[in-house]
Structure formats: structure tokens, C-alpha cells
Amino acid sequence: MLKHTMLFLGYELRSTLRNPIWPLFGVLQPVLYLLLFAPLLANTGAVGASQAEALEAFTPGVMMMVALFGSLFVGFGMIYELREGYLERLAVSQVWRPAIVLGRTLRDVVQLIVQALLVVGLAALMGMRADPIGLLLMLLLMAVVGMLASGLSYGMALAVRDENGMSQIMQFFAMPLILLTGILLPMSLAPQWMQTVALFNPLYHAVEAGRALFAGDLGDGSIPLAFGLTLVLAVLALTWSVRSMRRLAG
């Protein structure tokens, strides 16, 4: 079982390495945010005076964006694989079916960690100073959020089985989710009711935890809360997609 998961991880990673342009392209957007938005944020004086402080507040959000958007769209590839009959053929081979999803999810996590390191590296060059242990924990939290997003994406792909339908659903959820996360702007700028709504958004807690981690506040209550919440949700999402894969065709 583990062996098959590792087989798919290796296979998918080799596939990605053969054509690394897309994951690199994927990291471009967060990088642009960092380059363009952080100075903007510093100018508003909303989160602190210096660019370094603004970066410290802003980078965790950008990293969550990497975790989320790097993984949320992976399901589109799976819809294509369904139509090409690739999954159908795998399903009647001797494969342990969950490995098809789990191997891919691990690939997504590896990919987003690499992307995250690129972003952190750039932020460091721009003057951000993060707590090293906090940074490690942050990468772990990103891995969990990535698994959550991948699990959701694969689950949705196997349930909807149609690119159009799937992009409609994602459009619908993405915007409020991002706004209510405080990725772009800290939620402290938002009116009270929005802050209350944000409390029900697990990503909000992940970003809050990220800020605490970068600042070195390792005892902050937002950290266990974020890990707990996202871990439970990631397990649920992965279970959903694995179960859908198990009964791929009734």
C-alpha cells in the first residue's frame, strides 16, 4: 500500500520535473504579490512602519496562498485523466486505489514546499526576518493546508467530473474565502461582523498562526488551533477523495 503510494509519488514527481515550467509559473503570482503588495501595505502604515514589519505580516498570507492555490486546481488534471480512461485503466490493475490519490497529494505537498521556500527566500532578500523554528512549523502547516486543498480538489474532480462545473464552484468559494482570510489585508481593518465571520474560516486561523510563527510567538494560541482545524479538515478531505477513488465507477 505504502509502496504503491511511493510509486505514484515518484512517477508524478518525475513527470513534474520533466516539465517544471508550470509549477515555476505558479509561484510567480505569489512572488508578484510580495514584490508589489508589500511595499503598498508598508505605505498604508496599517501593520507597522517598516517594510520588514510589513513583510513579516504579509509573507505568511502569501505562503498560505501558495499552499492553497498550488493545490486547489490539481483536480482539473484528474478530470482530464478520467476522460482519457487513464484512471479507469488503473482501477482494473492491481493497484491499491487510494495510492492514486495519496501519491498525487504527496507530490502536491512536495511541490508547494519548494514553492514556499522560493517565496521565503525572496522575502528574506527583501529584508524579512522570520523565526527559524517558526518557519519550519510554518512549512508543516502549509503541508497540511496543501493536503486539505488537494483532497478537496481531487474529491471535487471525482464528484463533478466536468471542468466547467468545477471552475464555477471554485470561483464561488474562492473570493470570500480569500477576503475573509486576511491574506491581502489584515482582518483588523475589517468591520466587526466580518471579523466574526472570519472566525469560521479555517484559513483565517492558518494565516494568523503563520504570523505568530514568523514573529516567533510560538506559544500563541492560534498555532494549535490552526494545526488542529486544518488537520481535521485535511483528513476529512482526503478521506472523501480516497473513497471516491475507491468507487471510481460504481
Place this chain on the structure above:
Amino acid sequence: MIVDARGLKKSFKTRARRGQRGHQIVEAVKGIDLTIGEGEIFACLGPNGAGKTTTVRMLATLIEPTEGTATVAGHDVRAEPAKVRRRIGYVGQAGGVDENATGRAGIVLAARIAGMTRHEADKRAAELLAAFSLAEVADRPVRTLSGGQKRRIALAIGLVNEPPLLFLDEPTTGLDPQNRANLWDEVRALRERGTSVLLTTHYLDEADALCDRLAIIDHGLVVAEGTPAELKKQVAGDVVTLRLADGAAGRATDLLGAQEYVKEVRPEDGVLRAYLDDGEHRLPHLLRALEEHGIAIRSIALDRATLDDVFLRHTGRSLRDAA
């Protein structure tokens, strides 16, 4: 007996069409019996929507039958799907090859899934790539290959575990004549090695040229089964196709039907088809009879009966017209 299926049925629930409530039941397969011997090439011939793919999917353990039983390669598809999967290869209608990977990577992955070590898998991949003349394109992404090359990769992947039974769903649909002929040769080579093949097709000539036995499937049922020769013999050895002057069809049908050597007469839009054995010798008699009764002939053709004539006899439609 590599396949022994009894009373296979499959119905799908689908969402209702617009304006209707609840859901609809589609009876894709309505009760199919199939037996395929070891080493046989068996074809399921039928028009689109006949239920061929659904039948193959049930036998390959992708979907569970709604009713009926099937033993495939010695194991029950419902009770022991894992054991069935170990002993089959499956090449679906769409091919089922990962387009973004190279052909070699796809074959190696399939081999590893089948339980080979990395070394064995590399060796097996090299073997198959050579056998299917794919060595030169083995390390290119599959999406850059031609249709025929993709099919050969799919075939190689299907054979990776040296299965005693290979399923080929519409293996030559969309291929040009040259690639079709090549694929036929590859299927024949499988027979030489003792691999049993269950293929589906809606091409008459393919079933005729390739298979040892076939089942004609229409609307989810087997309407005829046997060797191509047996089936055609049921109809007759030859068929005379006549185009007559307007209004003469009715009289000609009665006249030809009354000839003792004519087995059957079928009027079909604008032409008359008369089935008979030993057509070369009977044709002059037939012409004379028509002439004696003053029926003018616009054109006439004598052909060997084909599987289409068999299909026509059992379903009342020509396979070419059947949707």
C-alpha cells in the same frame, strides 16, 4: 473457458432529462451470456450504444453487474475482483495512457504496480517497446505521438503482466487503414502466444477478419453468436442486390421468394436483396425468371454475404445505419 458469463445485466441510474422528475433507468445490458475459450479471439460486434463497453467493464471488474454472474480467468468477478485483475489486461476505448508522461514511464509504472521490481520493470518495458516498434519514441511524452503509436503504447501497457486474457475496447476506432492493419497483425500475434482476446468493434470487416468467434450485440442483448462462417451460413452464402424499375419491387419480391433456391428476400430502401447459396450458378436462373415476368433490372450485383447481412437478418437494420 477463460470467460463464462451468465445473464449479465447492468442498469444505470441517470439524472432525468429536462422537464422530467426523478431519475431514469438506462438498461445498458439486458442479459448477456458469453463463453470464451482459452486462446480464442472473441469479438463483440454491435452499433454504438449496444452495450459493448458496459459488458467489457463488468467482465474487467470496473463496474459491478446489476444481475448475473461471470467467471473471468478462473475467478468470479464479484467475489474475487483482485484475482481477476491480476490475470487480465484492459485497454479501454479511450486508450488510458497518461499523455503527459513518456511511454516508457507509463509502461514501467504499470509493471511496478503489477509487482515487478524496478529492474524487472525496466527490462519488461524495453522488451515491450521493442516488440511494438516503439523504441525510438519511448522517451517522448505520449501526447506528441501519433494515434497509431499511442494505441501501441496502450497495448503494451495492457500486456505488461503477461495476462492470459486481454480486453480491447474498440481498438481500431479512429485509426487510419495502415495502422488498423498493423494492429490486426498485433492481435493475431497474441493468438499465436496463446493469449485470449475479447475485443469490441462496430466494424464488420474487423470482426470478420480478426476473430475466431463473435457475438452480435444489439440493445444490450446477444442476438447471434458463432464463428463468422457459421453466422454467415445461417443467412446464405451469397447475396444478390437488385435495383429495379419503379413499382416493380413488390412483384419481384413475390417472384424471387417463390424460387426454391432463394432462401430469403429483403426489400430495403430502393434495393432488393435476395439471399441464396451458390450464387454464381443461380444468378442466370434468377435473371431468366425476372425477364420472363417482364421485370426490368436497373443494376445487379452478386456478393458474398457479410456479417452485415447477419445483423440485418437479426435486427431488421443494417449495422451501417444503426445508431
